[in-house]
Amino acid sequence: MKHLLSTGDLSRTEAVRILDTAGQMAATQSREIKKLPTLRGRTVVNLFFEDSTRTRISFETAAKRLSADVINFSAKGSSVSKGESLKDTALTLQAMGADAVVIRHHASGAPHTLAASGWTSGAVVNAGDGTHQHPTQALLDAYTLRRHLTGPGDASGRDLAGLRVAIVGDVLHSRVARSNVQLLHTLGAEVTLVAPPTLLPVGVQSWPAEVSYHLDEVVGSKPDAIMMLRVQRERMSSAGGGFFPSPLEYTRGYGLDARRLAALPEHAIVLHPGPMNRGLEISADAADSPRAVIVEQVANGVAVRMAVLYLLLAGEQRHDSDETKVDQ
Amino acid sequence: MSRQYLLRQVAPYGESPVDVLLADGEIAAIGTGLERGDDVVEIDGRGLVLLPGLVDLHTHLREPGREDAETISSGTRAAAMGGFTAVHAMANTTPTQDTAGVVEQVWRLGREAGWVDVHPVGAVTVGLEGERLAELGAMAESQARVRVFSDDGKCVHDPVVMRRALEYVKAFDGVVAQHAQEPRLTEGAQMHEGVVSAELGLAGWPAVAEEAIIARDVLLAEHVGSRLHVCHLSTAGSVEIIRWAKSRGIDVTAEVTPHHLMLTDELARGYDPTFKVNPPLRTMRDVEAVREGLADGTIDIVATDHAPHTREDKDCEWAAAAFGMTGLETALSVVQETMVDTGRLTWRDVARVLSEAPARIGRVDGHGRAIAVGEPANLVLVDPAARRVVNPADQATKSVNSPFRGRELSGCVVSTFLRGRATVLDGASCDWSPLAEGVVRP
Structure with a gap:
């Protein structure tokens, strides 16, 4: 290498x-x-x-x-x-x-x-x-997923086969999302991207990932992990591209709040590459919950x-x- | 008296071989077994195709302003090497070609260089700003006799300004050549928007940004009864819109570049800015569509959009690099390889798309004429059987940003004649001084 x-x-x-x-x-x-x-x-x-x-x-x-x-x-x-x-x-x-x-x-x-x-x-x-x-962000995400979700004992030699991971947020502008989609796919995980259609790139259909516009449906499908992407507030302004109408509407549709957190399966973990916009893509409830592995x-x-x-x-x-x- | 040339057994338009005599700037005789007079240079033309000298409707010569990338002298020498006898020098110079004074300067420098006839393009709007019309009439009436007007590099995006320009140039039989790019849809755009841009994380330049402007402009041209020319059309959708417009009888013409006939957005994968161009390289489906459009006449001409850039403007990260690629010295080869070798165009068609039609659109006298006795001897001799590997360092252009670097291409220009005088012989340019020969008075 x-x-x-x-x-x-x-x-x-x-x-x-x-x-x-x-x-x-x-x-x-x-x-x-x-x-x-x-x-x-x-x-x-x-x-x-x-x-x-x-x-x-x-x-x-x-x-x-x-x-x-x-x-x-x-x-x-x-x-x-x-x-x-x-x-x-x-x-x-x-x-x-x-x-x-x-x-x-x-x-x-x-x-x-x-x-x-x-x-x-x-x-x-x-x-x-x-x-x-x-790439090192995706590798650390994969490392974290492997540590928590591939069973007890030494994880050496294991990949992420069969794990279901949702990546939520501004996929269009996210290098974290691009790196993770490729690496998680290589390691055998199933990835679902969740975002409003404006924040998904034209051409995303060719990626090895499912695409959904509805976070509630994806949460309901019981993923093993959910990765929240940072959303820049300026993306909503006309000068910033006008990708969504308001932070409030974004949070309603795509924020990880207490209700969605509770709907996740017991074993599911919450990731965020940081720095977080608390109250926008992730609520304090989610960020500080025991399932959040953000500090780790x-x-x-x-x-x-x-x-x-x-x-x-x-x-x-x-x-x-x-x-x-x-x-x- | 100028030198005479006897071209033995050349094939006009790739058809039956004949002898062609060039004398006094004209085609003096065509026949078989022509007598060779005294002091006549004989050229063995067996296997060579004779075409009318090529006419480029879209060249960036960079002078005045960016003589580090190209000068009128180096760019027109490159044009001659590529088989051209006339080029249209785009208006995005510094200062902009938006006054009679600047276009006359470019025209005069072209005459002094003497490699090809230089026809300056006038800017549509002052400083290419898209806000108010430049003095189009003054440029048309200047010594440069401008007939093609374009803000190329920028789109005349304001529909009212575009309408006025289309109407205004009717007074002197001009044409507006539009760089079709909706500016809001392409803010920060780096490459074609699609599968490859999604993966590379480069901001997309969507096909619709080109197609929407073309659709608007053909409707405007119809409404005001003007003629419109569409520069460097690059998408399948654009071909369909032009086809529709022509079927309605709208007076529109369209061009495609050699690079859009051959290359795709896949080339961006290495982040090599040599492949960064505006409009961007598109998909294979688009390449197929523009070839089809050129073959069926929907697209009228091939124009190079020769855009030389200095090494420092390309030797950097993709986003910081300039848009554009050189093309004068590879255009004919690319057309041969993509269209002639594949059986989609005959050499007679090549004469149409690279010489006759561009001369007609640009209202250029003396170029794009038939190969016939009494016509001006603006001609190019091509060896279609040659194969050559492109090496930008060997080219006459000052810049090395050729996207065909290292590629083997079909065909090469053997000789070029401008009014009977050889500008290129045996693949080498003929250095000469127009002042010394009295062609131009100082």
Whole structure:
């Protein structure tokens, strides 16, 4: 595995291997001394063209727990308006000797461009690109689902076969939804997307997922997990695209409130990639309920990102003869 | 006296081989076994197809303003290399071609370059802003004799402004060439809206944004009795609307680009901005529909929409990259490969869609004429049997944003003649100075 750009590039074997490695990483995190020497002397650059304190801190923590040197490079705002191009930024980081570049960018495909360009020889990890992909988020979601829903004992080696997951909200603008649809499908789960028709992309019919406009029906079908997507309030304004009439109407139709929470099966869990809009897509009742695994998702995020960095930077030497290839 | 050329055993329109003599800027004789006079350059034309010089109704030459991407000299040399003898230079320059002064400058630079006849397109509205009409009459009466008006790159979206423009240009037999793109439906649009855009997370440019404007415009043209030209039509629905409009007798013509005849939105998957173009590459179904439309005459012409861009405008993430691709030096090959090699067009049809019809729409004198004695010797000689791999670095255009990079294409231009003078011979451009030869007075 050379880069992690999209969950669509991962085979079932590769995805399970990342989850298993994350499990091993998580086990080390309950020790008193959490730091591992694995990536000592390696340099990980967090290249963030878009603000995301949570994701950056998660990657930074993951890299530091593996003893890598971490450089945070914030290039907020448009790369073009700032005058420095993605290319020049990448060349600069290359000159500084980055072994891995974790990139967050407002333009879909920017990590792809970086990986394909030859501007950097380091591994490229997509930490969210435009409305395209956010693969480590999907991996941490899958890890969380596996931990809770695939039965007791060590989950190693398991996929998500047969699990039924509903993803609810602004699918159109969501890289989390795109990453999850592909990864959950690869792992054998059945995905249902739930959104008002305006927040589903034209072309969604080709995705390996069911589509519903009615959250109550989907909740009634007893899913094993429900994943609420963040909805930006500005999407309702005319300038923002006028995707729905009012926050109140959105909440009535697609918010996870106490009534819908109660209608979920006993074992079902509630996920949210954060940051939440309490009172819009998720009520406080749901967010704070024992079924919500939202805080745990954050912890799992560190373990999953440790696993990804480990497999990209240390896994190469150890698995040279490995047949798995991710960089397509 | 200019050099004479005797083209031996060339096939006009790909039909029976004959000898063709070019002298004094005209086709002087056509026959078999023509005598070779003194000081006549003889060209072995066996296996070569002779066509009227190609006429492009849609070229971006970028000068004035973006001489780093293309100049009138480099762009027209590229045109000659592609078999063209006349091009229409689009109006979205800096300053905009919206006054008589600017269009005359472009026209004059074209004459001085001497590779092809340059016919400037005039902007429909001041600064392409879509708000008030530019001085269309002044441009029409200028030395550049503008007949085609377009805000290309932007749509004349205000229906009242469009109506006025359609009416106004009737006074000098002009035509409005519309870039059909409903602006609200395409805010931030990056690629064709469909299965691929959904997966790539790139903002969609829906087919309906093109079709809705075309539908409106053909009805406006009918209402005011004007002629309308539709630029770079790209969708199956657009073909159907044009077909319907023509069946009603509406005076509308339409063009398709070579890239929309061959390429699809699947190419966006690598996020390579070389494939970012406006209107965007569509689906295979649309490609099939525009081929069908071109074959049955619904689509009148092929025009290149040659849009050179500097490397820095393409060497970046998709959303930050400029729209557009080069096309002058590959157009004829793409038409051959998609339409002639597949049996959908004859070479006589190619002469119609790449020369006669665009010359007629642009009201260009001396181009797109029959291959007959006494006609101006604006001609192109094509080797249809050649195969070549496109290498943008070898092209005459200053820019390298060809979507056909690395592709093997059918056919190549062997020679191009502009009023009897070779601008291209044996696949190489003939450098010359029009000032030295007294064609243009300084």
